[in-house]
Every structure is written in C-alpha cells, then in structure tokens.
Amino acid sequence: MQHSVNTVFDKIISGDIPVEPVFENDDVLAFNDMNPQAPVHVLVIPKKRSSRFSELSSKPVEETGRFFAAVSAAASSLGLDSPGYRIVVNNGSDGGQEVEYLHAHILGGRQLKWPPG
Numbered sequence: 540m541q542h543s544v545n546t547v548f549d550k551i552i553s554g555d556i557p558v559e560p561v562f563e564n565d566d567v568l569a570f571n572d573m574n575p576q577a578p579v580h581v582l583v584i585p586k587k588r589s590s591r592f593s594e595l596s597s598k599p600v601e602e603t604g605r606f607f608a609a610v611s612a613a614a615s616s617l618g619l620d621s622p623g624y625r626i627v628v629n630n631g632s633d634g635g636q637e638v639e640y641l642h643a644h645i646l647g648g649r650q651l652k653w654p655p656g
C-alpha cells in the first residue's frame with residue numbers, strides 16, 4: 540500500500556519540485572543537498588519509496604541491493620572512489636532523520652572526522 544505522506548523527496552520524485560540530477564538510473568535519483576556539509580554532499584533517493592532504513596528488513600533484498608549498488612555507482616561517478624567518501628543514512632529521531640523518505644548522504648571532498656556528532 541502506498542504511504543499517504545508527501546515529503547519533499549516524494550515531490551522531487553514526482554517532478555513537482557525540480558532538481559538537477561547528478562546521477563540517475565532506473566532505481567534512484569541523486570542530487571545535491573541544499574545545505575551541504577562537505578564540498579561534495581549528494582543525496583541518493585530510491586524511486587520506489589521507503590520511509591526509513593529500518594523498513595528495509597521487511598522489503599525484498601533485491602530492492603535494497605539495487606539501492607546500495609546505485610549509491611556506490613553514484614559515488615564513483617562523482618570521482619570519489621580514490622579520495623574516499625562517507626555514506627550516511629540517518630534513521631528516525633535519534634538518528635537525526637528529518638525527511639521521512641529513505642535517503643543516503645554521500646559526503647566527500649574533504650577529510651571527514653570521526654566520530655560524528
């Protein structure tokens with residue numbers, strides 16, 4: 540059953556909010572974060588909606604695999620394989636998730652610190 544929520548990322552997928560894709564395939568759309576935390580800060584969202592990472596354990600594993608393969612391909616296409624990068628998926632309130640539509644952050648272009656805040 541389709542969720543009734545209509546987040547900003549639902550509107551990006553439906554085309555109601557236009558974005559400039561930096562990477563796209565059958566499974567995902569990737570675009571620059573509007574509030575970048577690193578020189579490269581790209582969001583990758585699945586075309587088939589999930590609300591959260593924690594939902595993935597009940598989804599077909601093939602779907603999850605294609606999502607993460609696409610995140611990897613997007614990072615490669617951005618030239619980040621050699622210098623390195625970080626993938627972040629915030630989940631729920633303690634995780635700092637603001638948009639209830641599954642998304643992976645690709646962060647790169649500078650030395651990232653650990654641990655995160």
Ligand code: 5GP
Nearest residue numbers: 547570571572573574582629635636637638
């Ligand atoms: P979260 O905290 O949910 O993991 O991350 C949501 C991210 O989406 C934030 O980094 C925020 O800057 C970004 N964001 C929220 N609304 C928009 C938007 O309308 N366009 C773009 N490009 N990024 C957005």
